[in-house]
Amino acid sequence: MSWTPFCxxxxxxxxxxxxxxxxxxxxxxxxxPTMGKDSTFGDGVLKKIVLSYTYVAVWIFLSFTVIVYNxxxxxxxxxxxxxxxxxxxxxxxxxxxxxFIAVRVLKLVEPVSLSRxxxxxxxxxxxxxxxxxLWLSNSAYIYLSVSFIQMLKALMPVAVYTIGILFKKDAFxxxxxxxxxxxxxxxxxxxxxxxxxxxxxxxxxLGAVLFEATRLVMIQIxxxxxxxxxxxxxxxxxxxxxxxxxxxxxxxxxEYPVLKQNSGFHFDFVIxxxxxxxxxxxxxxxxxxxxxxSALTMNVAGVVKDWLLIAFxxxxxxxxxxxxxxxxxxxxxxxxxxxNHSKLQALKAKDAHRKVQAADEEAGKxxxxxxxxxTEKKGDA
Numbered sequence: 001m002s003w004t005p006f007c008x009x010x011x012x013x014x015x016x017x018x019x020x021x022x023x024x025x026x027x028x029x030x031x032x033p034t035m036g037k038d039s040t041f042g043d044g045v046l047k048k049i050v051l052s053y054t055y056v057a058v059w060i061f062l063s064f065t066v067i068v069y070n071x072x073x074x075x076x077x078x079x080x081x082x083x084x085x086x087x088x089x090x091x092x093x094x095x096x097x098x099x100f101i102a103v104r105v106l107k108l109v110e111p112v113s114l115s116r117x118x119x120x121x122x123x124x125x126x127x128x129x130x131x132x133x134l135w136l137s138n139s140a141y142i143y144l145s146v147s148f149i150q151m152l153k154a155l156m157p158v159a160v161y162t163i164g165i166l167f168k169k170d171a172f173x174x175x176x177x178x179x180x181x182x183x184x185x186x187x188x189x190x191x192x193x194x195x196x197x198x199x200x201x202x203x204x205x206l207g208a209v210l211f212e213a214t215r216l217v218m219i220q221i222x223x224x225x226x227x228x229x230x231x232x233x234x235x236x237x238x239x240x241x242x243x244x245x246x247x248x249x250x251x252x253x254x255e256y257p258v259l260k261q262n263s264g265f266h267f268d269f270v271i272x273x274x275x276x277x278x279x280x281x282x283x284x285x286x287x288x289x290x291x292x293x294s295a296l297t298m299n300v301a302g303v304v305k306d307w308l309l310i311a312f313x314x315x316x317x318x319x320x321x322x323x324x325x326x327x328x329x330x331x332x333x334x335x336x337x338x339x340n341h342s343k344l345q346a347l348k349a350k351d352a353h354r355k356v357q358a359a360d361e362e363a364g365k366x367x368x369x370x371x372x373x374x375t376e377k378k379g380d381a
Contacts, residue, residue: 056289056304066275068312303337
């Protein structure tokens, strides 16, 4: 009986001896991201930065090319083919064909399993919104300058946030709404200073922004919330045919009778083929840019692209850009930049919280295992 007091404390001493090691494990878990970041900084990080800037440059170039190319085709003073529905249908037919080849023939991308009900209730409405957005945005190039259209597109965050609140996908925040009002004020000043203001063109472009913003919100509601994620290839594979079908209705009523009377027109395969190829390549560039970087990076790159387009429109196309234009767009630009910065900070905070939470959960598991080992050894003793 005299040996019992000396044997009983052994499990306790074993547990105490493990506590410093456990504390070390906790410290390692919390410091692991920093240590990993320091150790990977070098050639790997430099390569990643170079690739990210390459994706940004490719996307800016292709987006720039598609916008200027569409303007060239539709403008009455340039190629003089003012048929935006027909041009959009050519794009959709071309992209649908290439997407079908990529998915079904070459099998470069795996198709998403969609039932008939999901396709009709989720994909088709998105296709309808997309067709309206493309139709109206291409129509605006007939009436407005490239520079002014880019200024009006600065309203996209305002439209997305407002529609997100209406559909209860975003919460109302006074600071964010003040930011949206500042962007709207800047665009209004830019419109006031526009030298060649056209009310119908502005109406078309604002309609395009409204439908595109609704499409982006509906993608979250109808697809993302159901766990359906479509990359640009599968998006074209599923959405482009429905766009083509929807566009055929106004095309038959609006543009087909005019094209039928215009017997002197001959389809230029070089012009429309390269234009459609650029549109398809732009979708691939979006896939690379968002997949390899982030959607926020694309937003920031979009701001750079808009400034480049404004400079190109003024210097090459000789569109008139007034000081009031630039002042108003500068205000809108600052508002968009602040909005993107706020989103970036929110994403960083969320990511840091998730890492700390994961580290705490792992530490808790280790503590439970350690306590379990101590209890087993106490029972053995």
